[in-house]
Amino acid sequence: METTEVMEERLPPADWRPRKASPGADALWLFISIAAVLVLARIWVAPHASAPALQAWATIFIAICVQALPFLVFGVALSAAITSFVPARVWTRVLPRHPAAAVPVAGVCGAVLPGCECASVPVAGGLMAKGVAPSAALTFLLAAPAINPIVMVSTAVAFPRDPGLVAGRFAASLTVAVLAGWLWLRFGRTDLIRIPQGPPPGAGRWDSFRQAMRHDLMHAGGFLVVGGVAAATINVVVPASWVDSVAGIPLVSVLILAVLAVLMSICSEADAFVAASLTQFSPTAKLAFLVVGPMVDLKLIALQSGIFGRRFAVRFIPLTFALAVVVSLAYGKAFL
Amino acid sequence: MTRAAQNLLLLLLGGAVLWITLGTGEFTNYVKPGLELPLVGSALLLIVLGLAGMRRDWNDDADEHPHGRSVTEAQAQAPAQQERSGAPGVPPAVRAGVEDGPVPAVTGTAPEALTVPGGREQGTHGSGKAEEGEGEEDGGHGHAHGGPRVAWLLCLPVLGIFAIAPPELGAFTADRNSSVTRAVAAPPSIDQALPAGTGPLAMSVAEFVGRSFEAQIGGDPTLEGRTVKLIGFVAPRKQGHWYLTRLQMSCCAADAIAVQVIVLGAAEPKKGAWVEVTGVWKAPPAKESGSGVHYLNATGVTPAAKPAHPYE
Numbered sequence: 001m002e003t004t005e006v007m008e009e010r011l012p013p014a015d016w017r018p019r020k021a022s023p024g025a026d027a028l029w030l031f032i033s034i035a036a037v038l039v040l041a042r043i044w045v046a047p048h049a050s051a052p053a054l055q056a057w058a059t060i061f062i063a064i065c066v067q068a069l070p071f072l073v074f075g076v077a078l079s080a081a082i083t084s085f086v087p088a089r090v091w092t093r094v095l096p097r098h099p100a101a102a103v104p105v106a107g108v109c110g111a112v113l114p115g116c117e118c119a120s121v122p123v124a125g126g127l128m129a130k131g132v133a134p135s136a137a138l139t140f141l142l143a144a145p146a147i148n149p150i151v152m153v154s155t156a157v158a159f160p161r162d163p164g165l166v167a168g169r170f171a172a173s174l175t176v177a178v179l180a181g182w183l184w185l186r187f188g189r190t191d192l193i194r195i196p197q198g199p200p201p202g203a204g205r206w207d208s209f210r211q212a213m214r215h216d217l218m219h220a221g222g223f224l225v226v227g228g229v230a231a232a233t234i235n236v237v238v239p240a241s242w243v244d245s246v247a248g249i250p251l252v253s254v255l256i257l258a259v260l261a262v263l264m265s266i267c268s269e270a271d272a273f274v275a276a277s278l279t280q281f282s283p284t285a286k287l288a289f290l291v292v293g294p295m296v297d298l299k300l301i302a303l304q305s306g307i308f309g310r311r312f313a314v315r316f317i318p319l320t321f322a323l324a325v326v327v328s329l330a331y332g333k334a335f336l
Numbered sequence: 337m338t339r340a341a342q343n344l345l346l347l348l349l350g351g352a353v354l355w356i357t358l359g360t361g362e363f364t365n366y367v368k369p370g371l372e373l374p375l376v377g378s379a380l381l382l383i384v385l386g387l388a389g390m391r392r393d394w395n396d397d398a399d400e401h402p403h404g405r406s407v408t409e410a411q412a413q414a415p416a417q418q419e420r421s422g423a424p425g426v427p428p429a430v431r432a433g434v435e436d437g438p439v440p441a442v443t444g445t446a447p448e449a450l451t452v453p454g455g456r457e458q459g460t461h462g463s464g465k466a467e468e469g470e471g472e473e474d475g476g477h478g479h480a481h482g483g484p485r486v487a488w489l490l491c492l493p494v495l496g497i498f499a500i501a502p503p504e505l506g507a508f509t510a511d512r513n514s515s516v517t518r519a520v521a522a523p524p525s526i527d528q529a530l531p532a533g534t535g536p537l538a539m540s541v542a543e544f545v546g547r548s549f550e551a552q553i554g555g556d557p558t559l560e561g562r563t564v565k566l567i568g569f570v571a572p573r574k575q576g577h578w579y580l581t582r583l584q585m586s587c588c589a590a591d592a593i594a595v596q597v598i599v600l601g602a603a604e605p606k607k608g609a610w611v612e613v614t615g616v617w618k619a620p621p622a623k624e625s626g627s628g629v630h631y632l633n634a635t636g637v638t639p640a641a642k643p644a645h646p647y648e
Contacts (some may be wrong), residue, residue, distance in 0.1 A: 030340070030341075030344055031344055031347065031348075034344070034348065035351075038494070038495075038498040038499070039498075041495070041498055041499035042498050042499065042501065045499045045500070046498075046499060046500060046501045049499070049500045049501075049502075052506075052507070052508035053508065054500070054502075055500070055502045055503060055508070056502075056505055056506075056508045056509050058496045058500040058502035059365060059366060059502040059503070059504065059505050059589050060505070060589055060590045061492075061493070061496060062366050062493055062496050062497060062502060063365075063366035063367060063588040063589035063590050064588060064590045065493040066353070066356070066363060066366045066367050066371075066375065066493070066588070067366070067367045067371065067587060067588035067590075069349075069353065069375065069378055070371065070374035070375055070377065070378040072378075073378035073381055073382060074374075074377075074378065074381075077381065157587060158586075158587045158591075159586070159587075160586055160587065161586060207392075210385065210388055210389065213385060214342055214343075214346065214385060214389060215484075217346070217382075217385075218337070218342055218345070218484045218487035218490075219484050219486070219487065221349075221487060221489075221490045222484055222485075222486030222487040222488070222489045222490060223486060225486075225489035225490060225492050225493065226486065226489065228493070229489075229492070231590060232590070235512075235590065236512075240512050273587060273588060273590065273591075274590070276586065276587050276588075276590070276591040277588075277590030277591045279591055279593055
C-alpha cells in the first residue's frame with residue numbers, strides 16, 4: 001500500500017536526506033521513557049502539587065478535556081468515515097440545480113452529516129470542484145460543523161437544563177449559514193473566490209480512514225486543549241468580580257464571548273463543554289459563543305484563506321461573524 | 337510532528353483515559369459517573385488507532401526501502417507547504433493519501449527540510465497552483481507556523497493526569513463562587529412533602545437548598561421543624577459562621593457551582609474538611625429572603641468520609 005502511494009506521488013529531489021533511525025523502534029523507546037517519566041512524576045510530583053489554585057485549575061482543565069474526548073473521538077471517526085467512504089458526487093446529486101434553492105438544502109445537509117470544521121472547509125472545496133454552486137457549498141461549510149448530530153448531542157449533554165439553548169444553537173446556526181449563502185449568491189462575485197481544482201486519486205479506503213481520523217484528532221485535540229486552558233484560566237485566575245461585571249453587561253458580554261470563540265478555536269464537537277463552564281455569562285452570550293465558534297475561528301480563517309484565497313476570506317469571514325452575532329442576539333432576545 | 341509522535345500521542349491519551357477510568361476511578365473527580373463507558377470506548381479506539389499506525393510505520397521500515405521513509409516525509413511536507421502559500425485544496429477523500437503522517441513539519445528538522453519544489457519560494461500571496469495541496473491542512477492558521485504543532489498540547493492533559501492528579505474541586509472553588517453564580521443556581525422546584533418520621537432525615541444539600549428556597553419565595557415550608565442530616569465540606573464565610581458546601585455539576589467539573597448552607601451554632605471545622613451536619617432549617621430574616629441564603633441551626637457536626645461521588 002505504502003509503496004503504491006509513494007509511487008503515485010511526486011518524488012522528492014535527489015538530495016533529500018534519508019533519516020537514520022527507524023520510526024517504529026524510536027517510538028517504542030520514546031514510549032517506554034515517557035511512561036517511566038509519568039510513573040515517576042506520579043510518585044514524586046503529585047504529592048507536592050498541592051496549591052489549591054493549581055489543583056483547581058488542573059481539575060477544571062482535565063475535566064474539560066475528559067468530558068469532550070468521547071465526543072471528539074466518535075465525531076472524528078464518523079467524519080473520517082464519511083470523507084473516506086462517501087464520494088463527493090453523492091452530494092452533487094442531492095442538491096437542487098438552482099443555487100437559491102440549493103442553499104437551504106445544503107444547510108439542512110449539514111445537519112445530517114457529521115464533520116469537524118477542519119474537514120468541512122476542504123469538503124466544501126471538493127463540492128465546488130464537483131460543480132456545486134459556491135453559495136451552496138459555503139452554506140454547507142458553515143452549517144455542517146455547527147449543527148450536525150454529534151454537535152447537537154454534545155450540546156444537549158453540556159446544557160441538560162437548557163433545551164432552549166440547544167434549540168437556539170440549531171436554529172441560529174442554520175439561519176446564519178443560509179443567510180450567508182444567499183448573501184454570497186447575491187453579492188459575491190466569481191472573481192473573489194478561487195475554486196479548487198478537481199481531486200487527484202486517493203489511497204486505500206481504510207488507510208485513508210485511519211489517516212483522516214488521526215489527522216483530525218491531532219488538530220481538533222490540540223485546539224481543544226487551547227480552549228481548556230483558556231476556560232480553566234478564566235475560571236481560576238481572573239477575579240470573579242471582573243467576570244461578573246463584564247458578564248453583567250448584556251451587549252458587551254455577547255461580544256466578548258463571540259471574540260473568545262474566535263480566539264479559542266475549539267472544535268465544534270467540544271465547544272459546548274467550554275461554553276457550559278462560563279457560568280457567569282448570560283444564555284445569549286453562550287449562544288453567541290456556540291454559533292460563532294464553528295463558523296469563524298483562527299484555524300478556519302487560515303483554512304479558508306488557504307483554500308479559497310485571501311480576497312474571499314477578508315469578505316466572507318467578517319460577513320459570517322456579523323451575521324452570527326446579530327442572529328444570536330435576535331434569538332436570545334426572542335427566546336432566551 | 338512525525339507520524340511516530342502522533343501514534344505515540346494517541347497511545348498516551350488512550351492510556352491516560354483508561355488509567356483514570358478502569359485504573360483508579362479518578363474520573364469522577366472531573367466528570368459524571370455515567371461517562372465511564374464512552375470514555376473507555378474512546379480510549380480503546382485511540383489505542384487501536386495508535387497501534388495500527390505504529391504497525392504501518394514498522395512495516396514500512398521492514399520493507400528495506402532505502403529512502404522510503406524520507407520519501408513519504410518529503411511528499412507530505414511539500415503539499416503542506418504549498419497549501420500554506422495559498423494553493424488550492426483537495427477534498428478530504430483525497431487528502432489522506434497525500435498525508436500519511438507528518439502533517440506538516442514540526443520536528444526539529446522541519447525548516448531546512450522544506451526545500452521541496454513549490455515550497456516557500458512560491459510566495460505567500462497565493463498564486464501557487466498545486467494539484468496536491470493538502471487541503472485541510474491548517475498549515476497557515478495564523479500563529480502556529482505550518483502545522484499541528486498545536487497537537488503537542490495534547491501532552492498537557494496526560495501530564496496533568498499523571499503528574500498533578502488533581503482531586504475534586506473543593507473550598508477554593510466554593511470561595512470563588514460569586515453572587516451571580518449563586519443566583520443562577522436557583523434550584524429546581526420541589527413540591528412533595530418530606531417522608532414522615534422523626535429521626536434525622538438524610539438529604540442532599542441541593543434538596544435542602546431547593547426546599548429552603550421554595551419556602552422563602554412563598555411555597556410550603558416543608559423543612560419547618562424537621563431534623564435533617566447533610567454531608568458536605570467546610571468553606572469559610574467572611575461575614576461570620578461557615579458554609580456547609582457541596583459542588584453541583586451539570587456536565588463536568590468546569591461548570592461546577594457551589595450549593596451552600598450557612599451553619600449556625602457550631603464551631604467551624606477545618607476548611608475543606610468533609611463533615612456531616614445534623615440540624616434544623618431556619619428561615620432567613622425577611623430582608624434576605626429569596627436572595628440565595630439558607631440557614632441551618634446545627635445540633636451536631638461530625639467528621640465524615642468523602643462521598644464516592646463528590647459532586648451532587
